[in-house]
Amino acid sequence: MRGNIMPNGSQEKRPDPDALLERIHKETRGKLTVFLGAAAGVGKTYTMLEAAHGRLKEGVDVVIGWVDTHGREETERLVTGLPRISPRQIEYRGKRLYEMDIDAILDRKPELVLVDELAHTNIPGSRHVRRFQDVEELLQAGINVYTTLNIQHIESLNDIVAQITGVVVRETVPDYIIEQADSVQLIDIPPEELIKRLKEGKVYVPGQAEQALRNFFRPGNINALRELALRYTASRVDKDMSDYMREHRIEGPWPAAERVMVCVSASPFSAQLIRAARRLARGLQAELIAVHIETPARRPLNEKDRDRVAGNMRLAEELGAKTLTVVGNNLVQEILDVARAKNVSSIVVGKPRHSRLWDLWRGSVVDKLIRESGGINVYVIRGTAEEKAKSNVKTAPDIEPFSWKPYAGGLWMCLAVTVFGLLLKEYLEIVNIALLYQLPVTLSAFWWGRWPSYFTAVCGVAVFDFLFVPPVFTFTVADIRYCWSFLTFLIVAFVIGGRTELLRAEASAARQRERSTRALYDFSREIAAVIDLDVIAGELVKQAAETIGRSVVVMMPEQNGKLTLRAGHYLEPNASFCLTDDPAELAVASWAFEHGQAAGRSTDTLPSANYLYIPLKTTDNVVGVMGVHMTDKQVLLEEKRLIDAWAGLAAIAIERVRLADKAREAALLVESDRLRTALFNSISHELRTPLSTIVGSVSTLLDAEPVYSETARRELLENIQEGAARMERLVTNLLDTARLESGMMQLKIDWCDIEDIIGAALQRLRDSTQRYSLEINVAPDTPLLKADCVLLEQVLINLIDNAMKYSARGSEISITAEAEEKWVKVSVLDRGVGISEEDLGRVFDKFYRGQQPKYVSGTGLGLSICKGIIEAHGGIIWAERREGGGTIISFKIPTGGEEPIFSEKDGAK
Template sequence: MDEDERDPHKFLEAAMQEEKKKKKGKLKIFFGYAAGTGKTYAMLSDAHDAQKEGIDVVVGYIEPHARPDTMALLTGLEVLPPLEVAYHGVTLKEFDLDKALERKPKLILVDEFAHTNANTCRHAKRYQDVQELLNAGIDVYTTVNVQHLESLNDVVAQITGIIVRERIPDSVFDDNSQVELVDIDPDDLLERLKQGKIYREKQANKALGNFFTEENLISLREIALRRMADHINSLQLQADREKSLTSVVTAEHILICLSSSPSNPKVIRQAARMAAAFHAKFTAIYVETPDFNNMLQKDKERLQNNTRLARELGANTVTSYGSDIVEQIAEYAKVARVSKIVLGRSYTKRKLFSVQESFSERLTDLSPQLEIFLIPDNYDKKYVKPIGLQRYTQDYSDSMWMFGVLSVSTIFGYMLSHWNFGDVSIVASYIIGVFFTTFITKGKIYGIIASFLSVLLFNFCFTRPVYTFEIVDIRHIILFVVMFIIAMICAGLTHKVKEYAKLSAQKAYRLEILLATSRKLQKAADKYEIVEQTVAQLGTLLEKNIYFYLGNPRLNPLPFTYICNEALQNNFDNQRWVAVAEWTFKNNRHAGFSTTTLPGEKCLYLAIRNGEKVFGVVAIDMENQRIPAYEEGIMVAILNECAFALEKDELLKDQENASLQLKQEQLRANLLRSISHDLRTPLTCISGNAEVLLHNLNQMKREKAQKLCEDIYDESIWLINLVENLLSVTRIENGTMKLQLNIESLSDIVDEALKHIKRKLSHQPIHVEHENDLLMVKADGRMIIQVITNIVDNALKYTPQGTQVAITTRQVNDEVIVQITDDGLGITDEAKSKLFDMFYSAKTNAADGKRGMGLGLALCKSIINAHGGELTVADNKPQGTIFQFNLKVEEVRL
């Protein structure tokens, strides 16, 4: 068996994926090649069969048809009332998603999968309504025709001459859906159309003259059958992957280039079909140049639509930055190991003396290993990228700068002429003027105009005859040509330097923001600080109002905010945007402005996610302006960093909890082990001595009986102290230990502690010395007594008889210092480092022969720390040990 198949992680991942599938509803699509093939009829028939099997079936929406046989099948099925929407004086009937979610049947029927909803609906497309139903665990039956698939839109348009506006991404058609082909012979379909079983007479005649021709229907049927076969193959491939529990690694990687060209959607669809056929990785790249900000608004919108189309067709979108598009694409292709690249038709620019290499030719030279596919388009004319000449004509400041610089060059030229420096110096002054003009103006056009005007000014002002454009000396023509060429070269080089400088500044800015974000998120102490830093970085980048909901917005309605524009802060209905944020959180999808879900909202709602896990929602007040692609890339990177940081914080919290549980388990195991070991000796002693007394009390001498009773008493006291320590340790570990702080006399506490160990004082008397008998402390007297008892008992246990033990108290500033000293054998440095660890006992032989559990000193340290003090151990001079702890002095006011 292959090792991957035995890997338990693979089995676990497969089980989790299967569990996710069980939670989601199942989608069944009734697929046809044209209207009237019987898709809705077949769907309703299957619904009746499901109802007979006891399944809860509801009709969510059925498109009204002029087909009595189809509409008759609604009888006996529960039908949800449609949502009525007013639109320009007309009442539209739409599928009511909210009622369907509230009703929540097992199976619901929703006709016309590719339908475009009214503007007031939550989603722009009906397939998005269906996806929300599936996420809620509801099974869905729906219908769709082949011309509504996004990747086939261009193919269908070429066959029928009609561009279908209502389309669905191929991913929703292929991913985990059951597709049933509803087929009918084209001749039978045309006969049904003529009989009025599909459309009314007027619509039928129009359809027969346009879409419903025999040639069109045969072609569409062939495409539908082929698409159905591709769907079955993709399902088989997915099943094979799940069965083997391994990923199929493909060497194919297809790349397309995103642009604002009208032909770009066709290239995207063709590349998507190729990626599906080759089972290849699919990437769409956009190279952003420094001229991006000068792009016209309609071109930016077209670019964003093309980017959205690529994502819908399964492409991974990438943005690169550079002034040379071909070089950037070639470099990315090498790094990403691209095998095929799909391009639109490229045009060759003809120059005066040469032909410039086309886009594809340059790409072939830079990346000869690439397979390049050129896709023809339907545009007869070359697409000319607008350069926005209106901007140049309306920007009078640049024109004034240009004329000002040329005027200065002319004046300086007169000065050079007056000083007899010659024509070369005057030409140099104009070239310098062209250089500065190109540098300080915004467009390359100004450098070109300045080059031409400088030649004219030089001819007019400095060549004989002056103040005319007449050329007498043939050498002046050569001088003018050389001057113009040099000026143009300077203008071009200066413009390139400006572009590279702007590009470098953008890269540095992007890198600085990302590094700052990463650094701040790494330093964040908890998830709240992570969110605060993310909101601050987003606000700084976008200069917009930011609202961040951590977790479910309904449960945590108060967002973290970054307010950039106070005037727009009150323009929101709080309950509404909390509801949209909650939808985004639950469905793990973006919503709001510039999306297809609730596009009328003022905010863009983005899910902070890492895979299927959603950590929160960020709402960005867009102020009716789209985010530029450059800033959008940085924003996405910041949100990804935030998601990783929040996930890391959760993992650390889980790790801490696991460590705490492990520590508690170890404590429990050590307690049981120690109890079973250390209780055996005293209990055996008590039971043995008691048995001797019980059977031999009358024959036993008084001195021996008294000795046995003393041993029983000592062992029971030892057990009592042990149990007290165990109870205290348990309260500390559970966090239930509460100090009962009172104003206590320190001398009384010491005296009470000595009473607990008074029987041992006869062998080793304890010397007590108080600097002030009236020292008062605010403490839990019972706990401090336990501390003194444990330390003194520890000193008596681990020191030989005759050793002197002393307790001294003194006041230092606002603290009282308590020292317990002995002149025994002392403690090694190695033992000192572990002395206050739980279950640690020094290897020194105890005076009474018993080895403790190692709880006493650990408990003492916890009690003193809880009082705000510190327990330490040090060597006593010349020998012995000093235990010292401090408590706060409390002044008593009479």
């Protein structure tokens, strides 16, 4: 970080340019305040309206852009007194719906606007698809916004909420919207109070409240969502505090919340240190951070040390710590910088085990850390010798094969410099010739490493002494000062060679890490939205094989628990894999799966196998096995790290898919339970009534056949016929619903005359329609249409039957048909009780019956079936209120099979 040096020697840190730009951006845009709740009914809208009244009294220009009171009296009272911008009316599928008028708000440009339900999806035809996009535009215009949101609508928490409640929330808000909010206020009430509000009907209407209490609003769900909201808000507050400290250059920590940081190194005692820090953090109810400081200036880490550091960081992650790796030259300063940046209250370090003389020579890190820690507590933990963690996989260091070519190259460069020096001996000083011999040393170190450079340095000194130092052609040195020159030359050569090789090793390790990280990142990005295990397994073996450089297979258990091969990618010609052809390999893979330990090649367990089998372990269980084809008896440390990384990522990916499947199954079970309950409630009544009518009429005819006149007997038979027809329609609706839900409904397309279809429908309902005044109006120019005549007849039967149910006897029922460009429009009009405005959009839902009179029977399936049949034809269906009372239900289908194109604009005509 760049900075100015102060007179006292300290460095003044300059403000971050990105932070300054962000601050300027925030000053020009509006302020966003989010009222966050754990669930519906906690009082978000109520609190937002109360805050708005307070701002209005302060003289702030406040308006309501959109507020949903949901019929709550106390909320509606708070709406009174606040200026309100009228909503925008949108025609959609023949219905008039309302949305927030963003243009009117921008024209009015108030200081503060209230926008309820941030996660809402706007009606098609609105400017933006989602309401949070409307809010973003208002903020960009400099308007402050108050809004409400439930915790389950935050995108990053969607999977967690689905696991908790079994409900997959479809409407979510991106995390960056909440992260950019200037204020997040948590609205929270106890679960008992929320349940009480539900039972009192203050959240949902009574019927919906009972269902909500059985499903989503169980006490366990509410407590889990409350904890999620509290944790999210706490992390938000912590981020705000850290930003404030950084903006005002305040040195931490502030003891607002405990946070423990443990320093991780390649020491064999770091694992004990991490466990001790975890116990300390648990006792303090604090967050744990594990930090590893890479210091290139100190002794470089070898392969064994790197492997140990990686293992310690994995242990910290398993214990719930956040891990962080930092590169720096000053170990103590980097530790303290991280601690202050993360607002750490306690640092845990290990007690040194070296002698006091080492501290006097190199300095004590612990002592320096304690002296410079300021207000941070430093815990020094003594480590004890522990058994080395056993690993089934045998590893070997990566040893490069010996080659004489680098040494020959160094010698050749020395000879070239010698020839050059001899030719220009008369023109160059002997000191200049000595400096020329540094060039082969440096190039040898850069190209081939440390030992070739050391060999080149010794050869250079010997040749220089023999040919240029008097007396020449001997190794005798006349002037003793040349001995010091030779010694200095060798020291410089050794330093250059060692540091250059270190840089080569670090560059090579960095390139390898970069390739591995990029491959892991690409894989995780590509499978982020994939839920097919076969696709994930195939992509996994392909990228893992290319990264590791060996053939890779993945096996997963079937329902019976037996392993089967899901995918394989083979790089070697003899690496083909078939479980059925090689039962020995299957036995090794099964052992690794059952015991959760590595087995096979390069291990002590069944090493005769051709593959190394790594179990894919998650927190709870083993989800599969990854096999890597091995040709050697030992695995290189770098390969082992790569294999472990890919195995861990594969386990996470597979577990994510399984959790998603469980969430979908849970949601399906909830939906199935709801449908089953509604079906039983409806059918129990609908079947009982016609059955009672049929049984009663038949019993009367059998028991008293001579008593009744012909007219009475005919009336009883008509009752039986009407009851049977009613049962037939009910069973037909149930079967049609099942076919629609399963996708088994097949259209039998043929040319149809809509007038014939209307006539056939009225013929089947001839006994029922005699009680009403029917009016049929089919336009003469109505064309033939390509459709399924039988299904369209069923649609008209359901629509006419629905009209008769809600109309008084003797009232008028009209059926019209007309052509509209390439469409045929059919409408059924009645003068019945009508449909309320809020029910217009829901009358086509399954089992939804609206608030009809008690004497009206039905299962709520008829209109739902009509909607499914019409949409299967590429058409649309909608309901609207009729002027003067009653309802109009209309549908439109294309006339020909070549143009089943539908637009929302057409549907609103």
